[in-house]
Amino acid sequence: xxxxxxxxxxxxxxxxxxxxxxxxxxxxxxxxxxxxxxxxxxxxxxxxxxxxxxxxxxxxxxxxxxxxxxxxxxxxxxxxxxxxxxxxxxxxxxxxxxxxxxxxxxxxxxxxxxxxxxxxxxxxxxxxxxxxxxxxxxxxxxxxxxxxxxxxxxxxxxxxxxxxxxxxxxxxxxxxxxxxxxxxxxxxxxxxxxxxxxxxxxxxxxxxxxxxxxxxxxxxxxxxxxxxxxxxxxxxxxxxxxxxxxxxxxxxxxxxxxxxxxxxxxxxxxxxxxxxxxxxxxxxxxxxxxxxxxxxxxxxxxxxxxxxxxxxxxxxxxxxxxxxxxxxxxxxxxxxxxxxxxxxxxxxxxxxxxxxxxxxxxxxxxxxxxxxx
Numbered sequence: 001x002x003x004x005x006x007x008x009x010x011x012x013x014x015x016x017x018x019x020x021x022x023x024x025x026x027x028x029x030x031x032x033x034x035x036x037x038x039x040x041x042x043x044x045x046x047x048x049x050x051x052x053x054x055x056x057x058x059x060x061x062x063x064x065x066x067x068x069x070x071x072x073x074x075x076x077x078x079x080x081x082x083x084x085x086x087x088x089x090x091x092x093x094x095x096x097x098x099x100x101x102x103x104x105x106x107x108x109x110x111x112x113x114x115x116x117x118x119x120x121x122x123x124x125x126x127x128x129x130x131x132x133x134x135x136x137x138x139x140x141x142x143x144x145x146x147x148x149x150x151x152x153x154x155x156x157x158x159x160x161x162x163x164x165x166x167x168x169x170x171x172x173x174x175x176x177x178x179x180x181x182x183x184x185x186x187x188x189x190x191x192x193x194x195x196x197x198x199x200x201x202x203x204x205x206x207x208x209x210x211x212x213x214x215x216x217x218x219x220x221x222x223x224x225x226x227x228x229x230x231x232x233x234x235x236x237x238x239x240x241x242x243x244x245x246x247x248x249x250x251x252x253x254x255x256x257x258x259x260x261x262x263x264x265x266x267x268x269x270x271x272x273x274x275x276x277x278x279x280x281x282x283x284x285x286x287x288x289x290x291x292x293x294x295x296x297x298x299x300x301x302x303x304x305x306x307x308x309x310x311x312x313x314x315x316x317x318x319x320x321x322x323x324x325x326x327x328x329x330x331x332x333x334x335x336x337x338x339x340x341x342x343x344x345x346x347x348x349x350x351x352x353x354x355x356x357x358x359x360x361x362x363x364x365x366x367x368x369x370x371x372x373x
Contacts, residue, residue: 003201005246006149006167008136008174013235015227017177018050021092021135022057024173028133033061034088036079036103038069038095046139047094049180062086067095070154070161070260070267071102073118079106080116083132090133093146093171094180097267100136100145101152104169107131111168118153122162123351129168136171141222141233142186142268144241146174154261159342161257163351176238178230185327186268187237188215188318189252189275192293194244196286197355207243211236212296216321223325250356252278254347255365262343263334270334272327276319277372283311285358290314297321331372340366 012020025033033054037047042065054061066078083091083106093103105118111129115121136146145151149167154160194200195208214236221229255278256270283290288307294314295302302310323329335343344366347353353360 003203003246005203006170007242008147008170009172011147011174011176011238013176013238015177015179015231017175018053018137018180021050021137021175022053022059024135025054025059025090026057028090030090030133031060032086032088033059033090033092034083034086034106035061035063035092035094036067036099036106037063037065037093038067038099039065041095041099041139046180050092050094050137061092062088067098067102068154069098070264071098071105072154072156074156075102076105076109076118076153080109083110090135092135092137094137094139096138096140097143097145097152100138100143100171103134103136104131104145104151105153105164107134108166108169119155119162121153121164121166124165127166127168131169134171135173135175137175137177137180138237139180140184140186140268141181141230141237142184142190144187144190144237144245146171146176147238147241148245150245152257159261160346161261161350163257165351174238176234178227178234181230181234184268185219185272185275185322185325187233187240188212188219188321189271190237190244190249191215191240192275192279192318193249193252194240194247195293196282196289196357197244197248197250198357199247199355201247204243204247207239209292209296211240211243212293214239216297216317219321220324248355249352250278250282251347251353251360251365253352254350254356255343255369257350257352258343258346259331259334261346262339265334269327272322273329273331273372276315276322277368279315279318281368282356282358283315286311293317331369335369335373337373340369343369
């Protein structure tokens with residue numbers, strides 16, 4: 001069996017890295033950018049940090065902001081039409097997973113018009129052409145969408161999210177500038193799920209363990225807005241993306257996708273609430289991996305612990321970090337009893353479910369939801 005790794009052609013890291021966008025645009029001979037960013041980032045002058053650089057360098061752009069926190073089929077369709085009308089020849093995605101995912105879908109459809117029915121992109125669609133070139137500028141230290149081959153779109157009509165996995169959607173350039181970024185537990189979920197997924201192997205384990213270490217050291221500081229915390233989270237979430245993009249995830253993401261589709265729950269929050277409970281559920285099928293998760297999170301004495309002790313230590317460390325950064329401990333304020341069957345069936349059908357280290361069922365997923373209510 002051959003293991004495959006897909007990464008950006010180029011990535012920039014560090015404070016002030018966004019200045020390189022102009023240099024890259026000129027080097028590639030790009031004429032006009034289609035800038036995808038959500039309304040809040042525009043409102044609070046985050047997007048303008050990039051567009052001001054474009055303006056200062058005489059680079060033309062058009063701004064597209066019809067983007068929701070859980071981007072929809074309609075957001076993508078509108079974006080495709082707007083891109084066609086703009087005369088742009090590349091995309092700049094500024095934001096979290098929402099802006100990145102919308103940009104990837106737009107770029108894929110423009111380059112592969114036979115997939116203009118957005119639903120046809122679900123799963124591993126057989127696209128033939130690389131998407132329109134994307135320069136990705138993350139503003140959340142969580143999704144790692146700038147370095148993944150995945151994107152997620154919400155089907156409002158059917159109340160479900162669908163995952164698209166396509167090496168053709170990889171941004172050609174990632175600009176990971178900590179001065180552009182806020183924080184999130186989403187990155188830790190990516191690292192832990194990627195480390196324990198069925199497809200994990202030595203190279204991705206290396207990425208994920210380093211990401212767990214960096215995120216655990218940095219997240220509290222990032223929430224407190226320290227320079228070191230922001231920088232550590234920016235690097236940690238990117239490294240996690242280098243791993244999980246190539247091996248997949250598990251049912252934390254499956255269940256979070258269902259919550260996002262039905263209740264519009266922010267994806268990172270849903271992941272963070274679910275993670276400790278799913279870790280406990282998956283523990284019997286993870287070998288000695290929780291020992292190394294606990295060690296990476298700073299737990300001392302793991303080498304002398306029993307399997308039961310280090311598994312509990314890993315889960316407890318995640319719970320403590322989550323509580324310290326203000327993540328709710330349960331789903332009581334989110335999930336309604338009458339939706340449990342639909343949520344569970346959707347989660348079981350989700351593309352991330354098969355990668356879970358423990359084989360599951362609709363009924364077991366339903367019980368997991370109920371345990372958090």
